[in-house]
Amino acid sequence: MKTLREIQSEIEKLASVIGASRNDLPTYGRTRDFAYPHIEVDTTHYHYVVVERGQEISRQTTRNFEELLFWVFADATHNLAFAFELAHRVEDQDCRRIAFPKQIELLNLINSKMAARRGEEIAEILRNAPYNDEPVKALNRRRLNRAT
Numbered sequence: 001m002k003t004l005r006e007i008q009s010e011i012e013k014l015a016s017v018i019g020a021s022r023n024d025l026p027t028y029g030r031t032r033d034f035a036y037p038h039i040e041v042d043t044t045h046y047h048y049v050v051v052e053r054g055q056e057i058s059r060q061t062t063r064n065f066e067e068l069l070f071w072v073f074a075d076a077t078h079n080l081a082f083a084f085e086l087a088h089r090v091e092d093q094d095c096r097r098i099a100f101p102k103q104i105e106l107l108n109l110i111n112s113k114m115a116a117r118r119g120e121e122i123a124e125i126l127r128n129a130p131y132n133d134e135p136v137k138a139l140n141r142r143r144l145n146r147a148t
Contacts, residue, residue, distance in 0.1 A: 002065060004028040004041055011072055018106045024076045037075060039068070048072065070114050077106040077118075092137045100126075 002010070008028045015025055026037040031051040037058075040047040046068040050058040060071055081103035085095045100122050107115035 001041060001043065001046070004039065007039055007041070007046075007065075007068070011069070014069070014073065014110050015076065017109050018073075018077065018080065020076045020080060024079050026072060026075075037072070039072075069111075070117065073107060073110055073114060074118055074121075077103045080106055092133055092140055094131045094133050094136060096126075097131055 005028075011025060015021075026039050026048070028039050029041075031038045031049070033051050033054065035050055035052040035057070037048055037050050040049055045061050045063055046065065048058075048060040048068060048071045049056060062068055078099075081099040082095070084102045085099040088098060089095065090098065104115050104119050104122070107118050
């Protein structure tokens with residue numbers, strides 16, 4: 001098992017490859033609360049924990065360090081990809097059309113297996129909820145009508 005310090009060092013090294021800041025990454029050994037993830041380590045497992053308003057809302061546990069890294073960077077690249085989409089928004093388009101490929105691009109910079117795995121997860125998301133530009137178009141029309 002790696003120590004929290006070793007985990008942090010490895011995560012920060014990989015984060016620098018994709019331009020992630022500390023705010024995009026978990027804390028180590030303690031919660032920041034407000035739904036920011038943190039990492040805990042015991043003698044046999046790594047834990048990826050999310051606490052909001054003092055209540056634990058998610059805990060993923062593994063013995064596999066690579067799995068922990070996937071959880072960390074699936075979240076970090078998600079945040080970075082949607083920030084990228086916001087800065088490059090295409091009016092009347094489902095925001096995921098930009099964000100999902102960007103997330104895969106970022107993960108590929110770290111690890112192609114992570115990118116492939118997240119690609120499969122995104123494909124499943126899109127099978128259940130395909131890209132749909134119509135709700136965005138309708139919202140934009142309502143906003144335009146209110147402004148005039």
